[in-house]
Amino acid sequence: MLERINETTKFLKDKGFINPDAGIVLGTGLGGLTAKMENCIEVDYKDIPNFPVSTVEGHAGKLIFGDFGNKKIVAMKGRFHYYEGYGSEQVALPIRVLKYLGIKCLFLSNAAGGVNPDFRIGDIMIITDHINLLPNPLIGQNDDRIGARFPDMGEAYDKYLIKRALLIAQDHKIRVHKGVYLSTSGPTFETPAEYKYFRIIGADAVGMSTTPEVIIARHMNLPVFAVSIITDLGVEDKIAYTTHQSVLDEAAKTEERMTSIMTDMISAL
Ligand code: HPA
Numbered sequence: 001m002l003e004r005i006n007e008t009t010k011f012l013k014d015k016g017f018i019n020p021d022a023g024i025v026l027g028t029g030l031g032g033l034t035a036k037m038e039n040c041i042e043v044d045y046k047d048i049p050n051f052p053v054s055t056v057e058g059h060a061g062k063l064i065f066g067d068f069g070n071k072k073i074v075a076m077k078g079r080f081h082y083y084e085g086y087g088s089e090q091v092a093l094p095i096r097v098l099k100y101l102g103i104k105c106l107f108l109s110n111a112a113g114g115v116n117p118d119f120r121i122g123d124i125m126i127i128t129d130h131i132n133l134l135p136n137p138l139i140g141q142n143d144d145r146i147g148a149r150f151p152d153m154g155e156a157y158d159k160y161l162i163k164r165a166l167l168i169a170q171d172h173k174i175r176v177h178k179g180v181y182l183s184t185s186g187p188t189f190e191t192p193a194e195y196k197y198f199r200i201i202g203a204d205a206v207g208m209s210t211t212p213e214v215i216i217a218r219h220m221n222l223p224v225f226a227v228s229i230i231t232d233l234g235v236e237d238k239i240a241y242t243t244h245q246s247v248l249d250e251a252a253k254t255e256e257r258m259t260s261i262m263t264d265m266i267s268a269l
Contacts, residue, residue: 023098027110040066147219179204195234
C-alpha cells in the first residue's frame with residue numbers, strides 16, 4: 001500500500017500539487033465549491049495512477065488543486081462508495097495520498113437523510129460523532145508506518161474545528177445542528193423501520209459515505225471536520241419518496257451556505 005501511496009503522491013507533486021494546507025471531499029451534489037478555487041490544476045481520477053474511478057452521477061471524478069481564499073487546497077470532486085463495489089483499499093488510497101501530499105486537515109461533506117425529528121430539509125448538520133455500519137476500511141494487514149493497528153476513535157471529529165464552525169454559522173446566521181452521522185452501505189434508501197431503528201440507536205442523520213474516509217484519516221492522526229446536508233427526512237409521517245435526483249436538488253439548494261462555512265473554516269486554518 002505505501003508504495004502505491006508514494007507513487008501516486010509523486011505523480012501529483014510532479015503535476016504541481018505542492019504544499020496543500022487542507023483536503024476536502026465533496027459529497028453528492030456539493031461539487032460547486034470548486035468554482036471558488038483559483039489557479040487550479042485539475043486531474044481526472046482516471047488519469048491518476050492507482051486511483052479508482054467514480055461511477056455515480058453527481059460525482060465528477062476529478063482531483064483539483066488550487067487557491068481557496070488565502071489557502072491552498074486539494075479537492076476531491078467525487079468520492080468512492082462501497083455500494084459501487086469498491087473495497088477498503090480503493091476507498092483508503094485517495095485519503096492517504098492527500099495526507100502524504102501534506103494536508104493538515106481533512107474536510108468532508110455529504111448528503112444525508114435526517115432522522116432527528118427537529119431537522120428540516122436543507123438543514124446543515126455538523127458531525128460530532130459517527131456510527132460506522134460499513135465494513136471498517138482498516139480490516140486487513142496494518143502498515144505501522146501509516147498508522148497504529150488499533151486507532152482510538154474517542155474524538156474522531158476535531159472539537160476545535162466544530163467550535164469554530166458553530167461560531168462561523170452564528171456569524172452568517174446559518175441554521176446548523178450538531179449530530180451523529182450513521183453510515184450504511186446503501187444503495188437503497190431506508191425503509192421506515194430502518195430509519196426508526198437508526199434513530200433509536202443514536203443517529204441524527206444517515207448516509208452512505210464519510211465514515212470510511214474519517215477512519216482512514218484518523219488512522220493517520222489527521223484532524224477531520226465534516227458536515228451533512230439534510231436532503232430528505234427519515235422521520236415518521238415526514239418520509240417522502242426519495243430519489244438520487246431529489247437528493248441532488250436539495251443538496252444544490254444548500255450548497256451556498258455549506259460553502260460559506262467551509263470557506264471561513266479553511267481561511268482560518
Ligand atoms: N439515506 C441514506 N443515504 C442518504 C439519504 C438517506 O435518506 N439521503 C441522502 N443520502
